[in-house]
Amino acid sequence: MTAEQITPYAARVLAANPxxxxxxxxxxWILRAPDSDRAVVVDPGPLLEEHLRAVLDAVEAAGATVETVLLTHNHFDHSEGAAWxxxxxxxxxxxxxxxxxxxxxHAHGLAEGDVIGAGDLRIEVLPTPGHTLDSVCFWLPQDGSLLTGDTVLGRGTSVVAYPDGALGPYLESLESLRAFANSPAGVARLLPGHGPxxxxPSGVLTYYLDHRRERxxxxxAAVAAGHTTPEAVVENVYADVDKKLWPAAERSVRAQLEYLNS
Known part of the structure; x- marks a missing residue:
């Protein structure tokens, strides 16, 4: 369980919670400007002491201290270990x-326009509600990296975590991120909360939008055919998906039904 340097500004420690x-x-994610003695940790992860100590050890091995912890959202697999x-x-x-x-x-909240600094590191906050209503992304302008939490995953697609999440805001967030990825800011890569x-960035965000609209x-169509409950819609629409994922799919379906009925 060691840190992997992904970019000059970002290293990753993978938690043992597959x-x-x-x-x-x-x-x-451990964010640090090259040769800086100040770091920021994003999403400490679950309360697994071995993992959390590995993150601390990685920061110490770089000759740095942790300036602050940032959370992309409140789900326990990102936030449970934060207090420890x-x-x-x-x-x-x-x-x-x-x-x-x-x-x-209030001073320790996160809002649009906030900038977090640690030495020469600059982190800009981009609110991206949808997966959860408190979801945010973090932009590293010096590095061209955008940390996406669970708004965009490294593999597959994310869940709209109803009732905390909502489809309308999620689609707006994806549109906003795609516009940002295509802007002169030049997003080089997405650093997700899970996966590679x-x-x-632009291609994956377009795929996410297309996938959501297709679903x-x-x-x-399923509702029009008489499948009116979330369970019935899942059985009809997600028949080709592993049943282990159906509970998560049902949360997204509930968000989709709310969106269609709004």
Whole structure:
């Protein structure tokens, strides 16, 4: 369980929590400008002490200390270890959801336009609600990297986690991210919360949008055919998907039905 340097500004430590929803495990990101003694940790991950100590060890091995912890959203596979980690690193936790902030004041929130600095490192906050309503992405302008949490995964597609998530905001977030990826800012890669690095940001975001719209059309057709409950829609629309994923698919279907009925 060692840190893998992905870009000059970003290293990854993979948590040992693989599964259908977490893919290979949670990617904990250590962000640090080259030769800087100050780092930022994004999504410490689950409360697995071996993993959290590996992240601390990686920061220490780089000759740095943790300036702050940032959370992309509140799901436990990203946030559960944050309080333990922050206590060990003696640093704050910044999150959209006040329940996860340390200390719990407004100054440790995350909002559009916020910029987090650590030495020469610059991190810009991009709100991207949809997977959850508190989801955010982090843009590293010096590096060309965009950290996406669960808004965009490194493999497959993400779930709209109803009732906390909502399809309308998610589609808007994907559109916003695609426009940003195609802008002069020049997004070189996406660093997701699970799975491998994405080197074709615009292409993957277009695929996500197309996939969501295709699924929405399928749900609309299933309802028209008389499949009116979320369970019935899942059986009809997701028949080709492993049944282990049906509970997650049902959450997305509930979000899709709410969207269609709004």
């Amino acid at each position: 599964g259908p929803m977490t893919l290979d495990g949670t990617n904990t 980690f922050a206590n060990q690193a003696n640093c704050p936790v910044r999150a959209v959801d006040p329940a996860y902030r340390i200390p719990t004041d 690095v994405i080197d074709d 929405l059309d399928q749900v609309r």
